[in-house]
Amino acid sequence: MNLVVHTDEFAYLSLETLENFIYDVMVGVGVPKNDSKIVADVLIASDKRGIDSHGIARLKMYYDRIKKGQQLPTTKLTIERETPGVAVINANNGIGHVAAKRAMELAIKKAKNVGISMVAVGHSNHFGIAGYYALMAVEEGMIGICGTNARPAIAPTWGTEPMLGTNPFTIAVPTDWKFPWCADQATSTIQRGKIETYARLNKKLIPGWVIDINGEPEIDPKKTLSGLAEDAAALTPLGGVGEDLAGYKGYNYATFVEIMSSVLQRSSFLKACRGVRNGKDVPFDIGHFFIVVNIEAFVDPDTFKKSVGNLLRELANSKKMPEARHIYIAGEKEYAAFKQRSKEGVPISRETQKEMLVMQSELELTKYKFDFHV
Amino acid sequence: MNLVVHTDEFAYLSLETLENFIYDVMVGVGVPKNDSKIVADVLIASDKRGIDSHGIARLKMYYDRIKKGQQLPTTKLTIERETPGVAVINANNGIGHVAAKRAMELAIKKAKNVGISMVAVGHSNHFGIAGYYALMAVEEGMIGICGTNARPAIAPTWGTEPMLGTNPFTIAVPTDWKFPWCADQATSTIQRGKIETYARLNKKLIPGWVIDINGEPEIDPKKTLSGLAEDAAALTPLGGVGEDLAGYKGYNYATFVEIMSSVLQRSSFLKACRGVRNGKDVPFDIGHFFIVVNIEAFVDPDTFKKSVGNLLRELANSKKMPEARHIYIAGEKEYAAFKQRSKEGVPISRETQKEMLVMQSELELTKYKFDFHV
Numbered sequence: 001m002n003l004v005v006h007t008d009e010f011a012y013l014s015l016e017t018l019e020n021f022i023y024d025v026m027v028g029v030g031v032p033k034n035d036s037k038i039v040a041d042v043l044i045a046s047d048k049r050g051i052d053s054h055g056i057a058r059l060k061m062y063y064d065r066i067k068k069g070q071q072l073p074t075t076k077l078t079i080e081r082e083t084p085g086v087a088v089i090n091a092n093n094g095i096g097h098v099a100a101k102r103a104m105e106l107a108i109k110k111a112k113n114v115g116i117s118m119v120a121v122g123h124s125n126h127f128g129i130a131g132y133y134a135l136m137a138v139e140e141g142m143i144g145i146c147g148t149n150a151r152p153a154i155a156p157t158w159g160t161e162p163m164l165g166t167n168p169f170t171i172a173v174p175t176d177w178k179f180p181w182c183a184d185q186a187t188s189t190i191q192r193g194k195i196e197t198y199a200r201l202n203k204k205l206i207p208g209w210v211i212d213i214n215g216e217p218e219i220d221p222k223k224t225l226s227g228l229a230e231d232a233a234a235l236t237p238l239g240g241v242g243e244d245l246a247g248y249k250g251y252n253y254a255t256f257v258e259i260m261s262s263v264l265q266r267s268s269f270l271k272a273c274r275g276v277r278n279g280k281d282v283p284f285d286i287g288h289f290f291i292v293v294n295i296e297a298f299v300d301p302d303t304f305k306k307s308v309g310n311l312l313r314e315l316a317n318s319k320k321m322p323e324a325r326h327i328y329i330a331g332e333k334e335y336a337a338f339k340q341r342s343k344e345g346v347p348i349s350r351e352t353q354k355e356m357l358v359m360q361s362e363l364e365l366t367k368y369k370f371d372f373h374v
Numbered sequence: 375m376n377l378v379v380h381t382d383e384f385a386y387l388s389l390e391t392l393e394n395f396i397y398d399v400m401v402g403v404g405v406p407k408n409d410s411k412i413v414a415d416v417l418i419a420s421d422k423r424g425i426d427s428h429g430i431a432r433l434k435m436y437y438d439r440i441k442k443g444q445q446l447p448t449t450k451l452t453i454e455r456e457t458p459g460v461a462v463i464n465a466n467n468g469i470g471h472v473a474a475k476r477a478m479e480l481a482i483k484k485a486k487n488v489g490i491s492m493v494a495v496g497h498s499n500h501f502g503i504a505g506y507y508a509l510m511a512v513e514e515g516m517i518g519i520c521g522t523n524a525r526p527a528i529a530p531t532w533g534t535e536p537m538l539g540t541n542p543f544t545i546a547v548p549t550d551w552k553f554p555w556c557a558d559q560a561t562s563t564i565q566r567g568k569i570e571t572y573a574r575l576n577k578k579l580i581p582g583w584v585i586d587i588n589g590e591p592e593i594d595p596k597k598t599l600s601g602l603a604e605d606a607a608a609l610t611p612l613g614g615v616g617e618d619l620a621g622y623k624g625y626n627y628a629t630f631v632e633i634m635s636s637v638l639q640r641s642s643f644l645k646a647c648r649g650v651r652n653g654k655d656v657p658f659d660i661g662h663f664f665i666v667v668n669i670e671a672f673v674d675p676d677t678f679k680k681s682v683g684n685l686l687r688e689l690a691n692s693k694k695m696p697e698a699r700h701i702y703i704a705g706e707k708e709y710a711a712f713k714q715r716s717k718e719g720v721p722i723s724r725e726t727q728k729e730m731l732v733m734q735s736e737l738e739l740t741k742y743k744f745d746f747h748v
Contacts, residue, residue, distance in 0.1 A: 085459050115458070116459045118490045155692070161692040161693040185626060190620065215696065238613050255704065260517075299640055311636070314537065
């Protein structure tokens with residue numbers, strides 16, 4: 001359990017060390033062992049896939065929220081409604097990852113019986129990468145679809161106020177490639193976690209990702225993060241500012257995800273998901289939804305995988321721009337990251353190193369000997 | 375059944391006249407009366423909603439395809455697979471609108487029983503606006519979701535070849551507003567029909583909608599339409615060219631719709647949906663999917679409508695850009711168009727007037743006295 005490689009900017013830790021550390025931190029703040037395993041599995045899946053924003057880099061956020069009582073360490077799930085194809089689950093302000101995993105398990109079971117299913121979760125918390133849950137369906141040979149609302153971030157078209165969460169609408173599909181097709185993506189142009197990554201690395205944002213209170217481009221990641229909390233900055237929806245390049249389509253998809261994550265489960269939406277009321281921390285009260293399509297109810301699963309594989313090969317082999325070297329399919333970069341990180345470990349930024357040392361010290365996790373240069 | 379108003383650019387016809395004309399043209403090319411009513415209802419719904427690209431302006435396209443035998447005037451539907459929650463329908467190269475309406479009816483019935491449903495249609499044809507079918511679910515108090523693939527148009531990120539259809543992913547949701555929330559939208563930045571409209575009006579395209587074979591912006595609508603057929607132009611996915619503004623997300627959503635519209639129903643995809651093989655017209659062989667979420671399986675339907683209404687009011691009333699006058703919600707512009715067009719009629723471009731006169735003359739529909747100035 002030690003440092004693997006070290007550069008000025010990053011320290012490299014093995015996936016195994018990171019996963020153990022996440023588990024120990026969760027257990028340390030009172031999360032039951034089995035639930036801590038789930039959180040560690042979801043977070044490490046993000047680091048494995050090269051999504052630096054949603055793995056170890058987010059551990060301190062959960063740690064802080066649990067410590068100050070904003071979300072509970074234990075997750076008591078209540079099924080409020082149920083039919084053969086759907087269910088509504090109340091997560092009672094427990095751990096989002098645990099609620100989401102259980103919800104997806106239930107959705108998979110229901111889809112096996114009726115061909116398609118949907119489970120809605122309300123009164124929950126941030127659940128990590130949406131792709132984790134969509135990929136659970138793929139493990140069972142099915143199509144997984146999921147979404148969640150989140151703290152307000154996106155402004156509607158012609159608006160400047162952060163209203164909608166980054167609201168991923170995420171899909172995973174089995175293929176005959178070495179990896180599933182997986183579009184794990186926010187309905188904003190850029191997700192909040194990527195801005196956090198840019199802030200940690202002191203990099204400027206690309207104009208078009210964020211607008212300030214006048215609708216002008218904002219390129220400072222730290223001003224963006226504080227601005228999102230104070231209505232002084234907002235993320236653009238997919239398609240960007242205004243209507244010329246169809247920003248209203250991203251705004252509409254974000255609204256769809258907000259509706260599907262809140263109203264069906266009588267959970268909160270938009271500004272009420274800020275986690276703060278009258279200057280006090282309150283539960284985020286967000287929700288999620290999980291849809292599973294059972295392929296074998298439609299077509300022979302092997303035929304499906306082969307045909308999807310052909311479809312993706314046709315895309316990957318189509319004509320490229322003169323300067324382009326490769327046409328990617330969704331999940332391909334994540335698979336490449338996984339292969340690399342299995343060997344080389346995960347790059348940990350200086351900011352995250354500092355956060356890890358704080359958690360290690362506060363929880364007295366003395367078995368870890370991190371050789372961090374911070 | 376006569377002309378209402380006339381300008382240099384447009385003639386105005388009442389919704390009633392148009393609907394009757396569409397019906398008569400369909401009957402004239404051999405479509406059964408009940409099916410002709412469906413086509414007229416779907417096309418006029420587009421003109422009512424102000425979507426000029428998908429109503430009367432597309433009639434000649436269907437007329438030509440049926441006349442030359444590329445699609446059949448009669449629609450024989452075969453249910454190939456069925457479970458309580460899903461079905462696969464073969465449209466046997468019949469009328470897309472008819473297949474889609476029947477499929478959505480079946481999906482609504484299934485959702486009533488199990489809470490959520492999906493019907494996949496294969497071996498079909500262009501079905502008009504996707505919103506029509508999503509709104510059928512809203513009429514029954516449910517959430518309607520649908521999509522379809524189409525002739526190749528969108529290039530994948532870093533590609534220049536039209537591969538994916540404009541592939542709408544469309545959602546309609548009941549509200550307590552005067553109209554449902556309805557996001558009827560292609561996963562491309564701009565839909566093909568809009569380019570046809572620009573071509574009819576001789577207007578330049580906005581840079582970012584279309585790329586040429588080198589990935590450079592193409593702004594000529596006529597060159598775009600011929601280029602799409604010859605791999606010399608392609609539409610951009612929602613999010614635009616490259617990865618900076620997340621064009622890969624639109625590319626992924628278009629791919630999701632392509633998969634859901636083809637592989638589950640063993641229908642064609644990508645280039646095989648071009649309608650031409652070795653210089654000969656062949657069936658388009660496209661597919662659709664329809665998902666219905668039965669709200670009352672999750673929550674009291676009146677509570678749902680009121681909460682969605684509140685969510686949308688919160689968006690509409692959020693802070694605007696200095697120069698903006700209004701924040702729209704999906705379906706609002708279409709509702710305004712409907713109110714206006716019910717009084718003033720539908721503007722018919724000179725191109726469409728010419729097409730109407732050809733069909734009128736060929737089918738000897740002498741009861742119409744159009745005072746067109748073309």
